Amino acid sequence: MSAPTGITRATLLKDLRLEWRSKDAINSMLFFSLLVVVVFSFSFDPSAEESRAIAGGLVWVAFLFAAVVALNQTWAREIRNQVLDAYRVSPAPANALCVAKTLGNFILVSILETLMTPLFIVFYRLRSIGPAWQLLVVVALGTWALVVNGTFFAAMSLRTRSREIMLPLLLFPISIPAILAMVQATTAILGGEGARFWIVLLGTYDLVFTTVCLLLFETVLNAE
Amino acid sequence: MKRAFPIFGILTAVLLAYALYQALVVAPTEQTMGDVQRIFYYHVPSAWTAFIFFFINFGASVVYLVKRRPAADIIALVCAEVGVVFCTVVLITGPIWARPVWGIWWTWDMRLTSTLVLWLIYVSYLLLRRFSSGGETPVLAAALAVLGALCVPFVYFSIWFFRTQHPQPVMGGGGSIDPRMLHALLINWLAFSCFAFMVCWSRYRLETLQRDVDQAHALKSLRDPRGSR
Numbered sequence: 406m407s408a409p410t411g412i413t414r415a416t417l418l419k420d421l422r423l424e425w426r427s428k429d430a431i432n433s434m435l436f437f438s439l440l441v442v443v444v445f446s447f448s449f450d451p452s453a454e455e456s457r458a459i460a461g462g463l464v465w466v467a468f469l470f471a472a473v474v475a476l477n478q479t480w481a482r483e484i485r486n487q488v489l490d491a492y493r494v495s496p497a498p499a500n501a502l503c504v505a506k507t508l509g510n511f512i513l514v515s516i517l518e519t520l521m522t523p524l525f526i527v528f529y530r531l532r533s534i535g536p537a538w539q540l541l542v543v544v545a546l547g548t549w550a551l552v553v554n555g556t557f558f559a560a561m562s563l564r565t566r567s568r569e570i571m572l573p574l575l576l577f578p579i580s581i582p583a584i585l586a587m588v589q590a591t592t593a594i595l596g597g598e599g600a601r602f603w604i605v606l607l608g609t610y611d612l613v614f615t616t617v618c619l620l621l622f623e624t625v626l627n628a629e
Numbered sequence: 630m631k632r633a634f635p636i637f638g639i640l641t642a643v644l645l646a647y648a649l650y651q652a653l654v655v656a657p658t659e660q661t662m663g664d665v666q667r668i669f670y671y672h673v674p675s676a677w678t679a680f681i682f683f684f685i686n687f688g689a690s691v692v693y694l695v696k697r698r699p700a701a702d703i704i705a706l707v708c709a710e711v712g713v714v715f716c717t718v719v720l721i722t723g724p725i726w727a728r729p730v731w732g733i734w735w736t737w738d739m740r741l742t743s744t745l746v747l748w749l750i751y752v753s754y755l756l757l758r759r760f761s762s763g764g765e766t767p768v769l770a771a772a773l774a775v776l777g778a779l780c781v782p783f784v785y786f787s788i789w790f791f792r793t794q795h796p797q798p799v800m801g802g803g804g805s806i807d808p809r810m811l812h813a814l815l816i817n818w819l820a821f822s823c824f825a826f827m828v829c830w831s832r833y834r835l836e837t838l839q840r841d842v843d844q845a846h847a848l849k850s851l852r853d854p855r856g857s858r
Contacts, residue, residue: 554776561769565761574756578749579776582783610783617779621772624694628765 409501416505423482424513430478434471434517439524441467446528456529461591464525465584469551472514473573476555479506480563489563489626499623503556510552518544534597539604543594546607547587550614554580557618561625583610634830641823648813648820656813665729672722674818675715676744678825682712683751683778690774693767699840702767705774706758707832709751711825716748739788746784750777 424430445463449455456463483489492502525531533540555576562571577584590603652670659666689705692698723741724734735741754777758770 557776561757561772564763564765564769565757567760571757571760574753575773578746578753579780581746581749582780582787585787606783606787613779613783614776617776621694621775624768625772628768 409498412497412501413505413508416502417509420482420505420509421512424509430475430513431516434474434513435520437474438467438471438517438521441470442521442524442528451529456531457534457595458592460525460529460531460595461588463529464522464591465547465587467521468514468518468548469577469580469584471517472510472548472551472555473576475510475513475517476552476559476576477569477572479510479556479559484563493627499626500619502626503560503619503622506560507553507556510556511548514548514552515545518548531595533595535594535600537594539594539600540591542604543587543590543600543607546604546611547583547590549611550583550587550607551580553611553615553618554583557622557625560622564628583607586610634827637823637830638827641820641827644816644820644823648817651813651816656810657807659810662730665726668722668726670813670817671821672719672726673814674821675718675722677818678821679712679715679719681822682708682715682825682829683747686712686751686754686774687778690771690778693771694775699767702771703833703836703840705771706836707829709754709774710832711829713748713751713755715821715825716744716751719744720748739785742788743781743784746788747781750780753777 442463445467449459451459480489483492493499555572558575558579559572562568562575565571586603586607590600590607593600593603648670652667656667656670658664686705686708689701689708693701693705723744727736728734754770754773757773758766761769
């Protein structure tokens with residue numbers, strides 16, 4: 406029991422330390438989503454009422470594209486110096502690696518969201534009519550849905566040609582129900598309507614896809 | 630076995646001709662929509678065929694992940710290819726019908742949207758197969774097929790919340806249908822299924838041959854590295 410959690414913790418801490426020292430992913434993600442905010446603001450020029458209606462979609466599109474930046478870097482680091490090959494021949498369980506990478510991405514994207522949310526509120530004059538604490542639940546579940554599939558598909562697209570393009574091509578179609586649920590839930594809460602259906606759907610999606618990704622990860626990592 | 634393919638081909642051609650006759654001549658003209666409704670005999674059978682092939686793709690992918698038989702991988706590949714083609718037919722014939730009847734080409738209705746998402750998922754499956762070369766392709770593709778199939782119920786439930794504009798399904802939808810129309814529909818479905826099966830069969834033989842040729846090339850270059858072409 407202790408061995409896999411130990412490996413998970415070690416990998417997670419290593420990744421976070423690397424990120425803390427280089428700040429590669431977080432800087433590019435932050436700047437990228439800032440650009441999305443500015444460009445969207447210019448192209449739509451929304452009033453407060455309008456921005457409440459489109460904010461759900463806007464926020465999540467910004468986070469989705471920014472998350473892809475981080476996800477693409479997840480495994481690229483392990484290719485240099487054949488770290489991933491070393492991991493594959495070692496007796497360490499593959500799932501521990503998958504969980505560590507997913508948690509690392511979750512932390513990174515959550516930091517991004519925490520930093521970007523005030524900016525969204527200021528730029529789009531957002532004020533929630535519904536209970537704002539529900540937004541926290543939606544954000545947590547939505548981010549998990551993105552990173553759990555994203556980490557898995559990043560490991561998959563690593564094995565293909567033109568891997569950076571491949572990740573969004575694989576990730577977006579499968580994520581469509583999750584994206585729809587996040588956007589609808591966010592818009593419903595901001596507009597003061599109930600979002601229970603979407604939150605339950607998102608939770609089920611997370612549960613099913615986390616399980617399947619963990620079950621299939623070893624197969625995909627060791628695919629010859 | 631070699632003779633079975635042309636015989637089956639001829640049977641399929643006859644069946645397709647008969648189905649065309651049924652759809653265009655025998656089936657009565659629909660009261661309100663007129664002749665436009667006849668596209669229904671291509672639209673619906675194509676949709677059923679596409680869904681069946683996507684389902685076979687899922688089954689074959691699971692079999693491949695468990696047993697690692699190359700045949701299962703080839704079946705998954707050809708079913709996805711033919712399924713995408715039939716799904717494209719559905720997505721093209723739908724707007725052709727919708728324009729005169731609904732007055733719009735496209736609407737984000739439940740059935741339309743979920744068919745489109747399904748199409749996107751399987752196109753990404755084919756893209757993955759194209760972009761990954763080497764021995765790991767079948768495993769990666771099978772894993773993606775499993776995830777894609779699991780996504781389908783979520784797609785349906787998430788889009789279910791939007792109000793549906795699509796006509797209720799003919800079977801089990803509570804509507805009534807002229808028996809001649811039903812007959813034409815089922816004959817068309819049979820004909821298109823046979824046609825799709827035939828394409829799959831020939832594609833399966835092609836893929837098997839292709840893999841044999843690749844293997845022979847690889848063996849040859851191993852035996853004689855300097856290459857006497």
